[in-house]
Amino acid sequence: MGAPEPDTAGGAGLSRRTALKLGVVGFVGAAVGVGSTAAFARLVRTTRPRYRFFTDDEAALLVDICDQIIPGDEAPGATDTGAIDYIDRQLGGPYARHRRAYRRGLESFRRTCLEAHGGPFRGLPAARKLEALRSIESGEAPQALWDEPSARDFFNMVLAHTMQSFYGSPRHGGNRGYASYRMLGLDYPQVVGQNRYPKA
């Protein structure tokens, strides 16, 4: 049934930066004598993280991967059109069963870049980025770093979800501004009597 994975990294996607911020605010609150639980809970709400599932670091890496899968050119690419929002949102719904694969896979990806390609993915030259991605796509990435998901499974999952975000309906968070439909020259939405079907 795809039981939800407990959030292990930083609890509900709280990033280190956010946690630090909360610490500071909590300290100030205590100093002025209003450090009650209720006040603290209010503060937590106002500093909700940007993503429902991903930490900021995970999101940054995934954005860079999606950007390689569908790069922007004269038409927008995956990053500009909300791929990360699409994936993050689905992980809170129909894709809850993929949470573990994302959490572990992104960590394996990060370590693969560090240990086999010479540094963090974002800093790699364009050719090295492609090389790293191809090694993961083909499953040639260091086996020791990829237990579950396998490198190939992880790549195929991210590939499918990125394609869904860019070429699927905008109602799920991706394909912002109908970007892919515009690129393909498809009218959307179809409105009877206007751009289509004059004789409806």
Add this chain to the structure above:
Amino acid sequence: MEPGHVNAVVVGAGAGGGIVAKELSEAGLSVVLLERGDWVSFETHGQDELINQRTTPLGNAYGPDDRSPRVVEAAPGKWAVVMPNEGAYGNNAACVGSGTVSYGAMAWRFMENDFRMRSTYGAPEGSTLEDWPISYADLEPYYEKAEWEIGVSGDMSENPFSPPRRRPYPMPAFEYNREGLILRAAATRLGLHPFPIPMLRNSVPRAGRNACVHNRYCCGFACPNDAKNGTQNTAVPRAIATGNCELRTRCIASEVVVDERGRARGVRYFDGSDRARYQTADLVVLSGGAIETARLLLNSKSRLFPNGAGNRYDWVGRNLQGHAYSGAVGLFAEETFDDVGPGATIAVSDFNHGNPGICGGGALCNEFIRPPYGFTGMRPPGAPRWGKEHKDFQRRNFKRSVVVMGPVQEMPVYTARAEVDPGVRDHWGIPVARLSGGRHPSDLETGRFLASKAEQWLREAGAVSVWHNLPGRGLSGGQHQAGTCRMGNDPKTSVTNRLGQLHDVDNLFVADAGLHVTNGGFNPALTIMALGFWVGHHIAEAWKGGGLR
């Protein structure tokens, strides 16, 4: 309080059950029609490429949901739980009208030889290929009923392979779209016999509903214009209008109760509030689709039938078939896309039979319009799956691609089966279906043959680049699932007699594609509907004569 006793319970309001319910209620029987899904409409999901009934990464628009898992054999001896939106699940639909709400609506009659495959070809080794116990001529009047009562647009005058018919279609055929025109000229040059695909869609306004407006997306989606004809807008409302039929939605059948004398007494089910219910009846008709009907029979254990109702000789759930789709994709120099939906307009039936060295065959048609996401996976072997080149391919070729595909008539295999899982249960605690087995090697041979013909057709039409789509050995089923409760004359090698009546339980019937002995080289919906009329008619006749009570 339990609802009162009725004459008939029909399980499943799809292509078969919707029609049986109509036939019985029109004949004066009191009917309860149980449907596990609900009424659905276009508005719920619109034209969403990620939630429909054909492309389902985020779910099935028309059911079922994750409360209904299945188990599949992922590798020999290794079982995996799968959800309805995963391919291996083999889903059809769960709603009033079932697959007929969202189907592509091709309205094929099977050909005469499709009913006598064993006599025509002989059974390949490892196959349970058999003739049907009824002929095309037996079913012909019921095909006609389906075409007229549900509503088909078509014209077979240019198809010399079309089986004989007494009456023309009630509506004129659809015109060819741009792809169809390109392909027609090429087919004629090749000496083939192209004709417009018959469709369960209105080419003209009919029966108080609209004509088709050529929506882009149709196959996998409900119709925004109510111009697509399924049982949800024809047979089921007519059944209810008789005053004799009560439709109960969101009702999950769990067991057919069979008594000590070997007669069905009624159906146990869970209602929309998950309460256990029991509906007694004089007779029971199962129309849950090939997989769910088999599961229900196997879950209906009694002293006389400890292995499930009708399963004395272990044939329930066997011979699960679908279609081994095969064909080719062609890229053209000029635009072939005209946005005139749903897109599939032209067919040839030249390769359904009489192919040298091939056991059967299949029709070839141009495909429905590909949504952009669906097109992302359509690439020639070795082409990049991502990156700038993938995007460029998408941009350059989305409107320059034509796909020709066909449903290979499969050879039934005894080990391709639906059974009941010993451990996994659904939301209601009912043991789920578990699927195992694979296709016969002959299907792959036929697939390669059909794909080579599709390729030839596309090249003749001017495609500059062409590649094949071939089927694998994996288990078939899915939306064209069939064969699990085959009809036959011998109780030891079939589940029902020629009327869909279980050999072992006189007042228990099947009316869905489970009855198909073989599944034709065509989409099966019209045949399922014809069988609904056939089974329903014979039950009503027996009832009028005082039988079945």
